[in-house]
Amino acid sequence: MWKPNRQSNKPIYEQIADHLERRISYGEFPPGSLLPSERKLAEQLGVNRSTVILAFAELRATGIIESRTGSGTRVSKTKWGALPRHTPNWSRYAEGGNFLPNLPFMRRIREALHQHPDLIDFASGELSGGLAPNEEIASLMSEHRYTSYLGYVNPQGYTPLREALVSYLRQYRGIQTTESSILVTSGSQQSLFLITQCLLSPGDAVAIEDPSYCYSLPMFQSAGLRLFRLPVDQHGICPEAIRSLYKKHRIKMVFLNPNFQNPTGTVLSEERRKELFDVVSELGLPVVEDDPFGLTAYRGDAPAPLKASDPSGSVLYIGSFSKIAASGLRIGWMVAPRSIVERLADARQQMDFGLSVIPQQVAAQFLKSSYFEPHLDRLRMQLLFKRDLLIEALRRELAGQIEFTVPEGGLHLWCRLVPEVHDGKLLEEAIRRGIVFVPGSVYGSDSGYVRFTFARPQAEEIGPGIAKFAEALRSLTV
Incomplete structure (x- = not known):
C-alpha cells in the first residue's frame, strides 16, 4: 500500500x-x-x-x-x-453478476491482513513457509531440466503428473485409478467450482456438512444451488440424514470432507462409512469427497479415503497439494469417471486452456522424488508440535471459557466459547489487539464458535496470540 x-x-x-x-x-x-x-x-x-x-x-x-x-x-x-x-x-x-463476493467476515479478515501484515494469523487455512518443502523444491528445480516447450498441454493435465498421481494415490491413499480418470486442477476450490458449474443446475438441491468449509464458499449460491445441512458430531455425519433430505428435497449430490473435517477435525467413523455407502448406492447419489488433510495424521496412521472402498463408483475424489506441501504450487486433482473428466476438462479448456506446465512438472518430480516421504514425516511432527502449543495456550489462558475436541490430524482446532459472544464484536476486538481468526458462523454454525488454524502462525506466535485473544474475549464478557 x-x-x-x-x-x-x-x-x-x-x-x-x-x-x-x-x-x-x-x-x-x-x-x-x-x-x-x-x-x-x-x-x-x-x-x-x-x-x-x-x-x-x-x-x-x-x-x-x-x-x-x-x-x-x-x-x-x-x-x-x-x-x-x-x-x-x-x-x-x-x-452485479451471478458470482457472489466472499462472505463479509472473510472480506474483513483479508482486509485486516492486508492493512496489518504483522497480525498473528490464526485465520488463513494454509501452511506457514517453514512447513513447506522450500529447499526440496529448489533442489529439484536445480537438478532437473524442465521442458523448453511452454505451450498448452492436455486440458486434463500434464501427462507425467497424472501418471505420478496414479502411483501416489495407490501408495498413500489406497485408490486404484488410471491417468485417464484424473483431472489436474489449480486446487480443491477449482474442482468444486467445476462440479457446481458443470454437473449441477440452478435450483438443484445438495447436501453439505454442518459446520462445513463448503458453507463459506459463495460459489454454491452463485451456481443457484439449494444447500441442505448434515449435522456433524464426533463421529461425522449421520448417513440416515441423507435419506431424509433426499425424500424431502430430492438432493442430487452430497459434499463431504470425511477425514479431519474442516473445521471440526472429526473423522467419519467406519460404521457410518458403511451406512453411507448403503444409502448413496440405494439412492444413486454421487458423493464429492474432499480429502485435503488425510495425510496430515500426526501419528502417521492416515485414515483411508471413501474412494479407496467405493463399492458402487459413487465417489468423486478431490485432493490437493495445498495442505501437505505448498498452496503456492496451485496443484489439485480429481478422480472421476472418464465421462466426467472429459466434461470438466472441456470446461477447463474454455476457462484457461489448462494450468501452467512448469508447476505441474515440479509437482510430478516432487511426488516421485526421495524428498516426498521425509517431508510428510516432518510436516506431521511439526503440526503436532504446533497443535500442542495451541492447546496448552488455550488451557492456560481460557480455562473454563472454551471447549474443544483434540484433533488427530489437519490444520485446525474447532472451539466453542463459554459463554458465547457476538462474532463480529469479538473479531474486531481481536484485530485491535493484533490477531485474527475465523468466526464459526462462517461455516454455518451458530455464534459462539471459532476456528483457529495453527499451521499458519509461527510457533513462537501461538502463545502470545492466544493471550491476545483471551484479552479480547474478556473485554466482551466482563
Missing part, C-alpha cells in the same frame, strides 16, 4: 493529493465514485485526519472531487470543467 514519503520536501498533504489524482486519472476511482472517508484514509496512510482534510481541499479546489454533507466525498462527474460524458456505472457492474 502506498504511503507518503516523510523524508520528502514536498508537504504530505500535497503528496496525498497527487496520489489520489493519479488513481482517479487511472480509472481506479471512476467519475461519481465514493472516496474513502477522511478518517479511514488517514488510518490507512498513517497520518492525521487534518492532513487528509487539506489534501481533499486541494482536490476540491481543482474540481476533481466534490463533497456533500451526509453523502461523503466523490470524484466529480465533470472534473476540470469538462462537459458531462456518459461513463459506465462501474459500481453497478461490481455489485
